[in-house]
Amino acid sequence: MSIDEVIKLENWMKNIGRYLSYLISDKFEEYAYDIIDGVAKARNANELLEALYKGLRLSPKLKKKGNIEVPSPEDVKKLEETLREIGDNEKEVRKIGLSMALWAFADWEKDHRKRGDQ
Structure with a gap:
């Protein structure tokens, strides 16, 4: 995998993780930890996609x-392509799900303040 592919991979994971962060945000008064847990604990592609679907609803x-x-259509496309590539390799699916769940807990507000978005 080239460095460009790694950077693109990271961006779509961050974008999905950022969206998931809204599901546990005080600002939006949503506390859907069960969805984040579903993403983190997914054992196969279907479980991961179902958890993300629940969140996107x-x-x-x-x-x-x-x-x-x-998440953009491109983010979803990258996720689907990655899941197709790894198949039902539980270890790899869990890495992806756990990574997105970790991004959900990142301090996005701090990131916005640093960039001057607010």
Whole structure:
């Protein structure tokens, strides 16, 4: 895997993780830890996609409460391509799910302040 592929991989994971962070945000009054746990504990591609689907179903509700960044079609495409490449390798699926779940707990507000987005 080239460095460009690694950077692209990281970006789509961050984008999905950022979205997942809204599901546990005080700002949006959502506390869907069960969805984040489902992403982190997914053992195969279907479980991971189902957990993300549950989270994305909440996007209309979250949009009504504030400005959010929903994963792009390109982010979803990269996720699907990656899952196809690794198949049902439980260890690799869990790495991806756990990584996205970890990004959900990142301090995104601090990141916005640093960049001057607020």
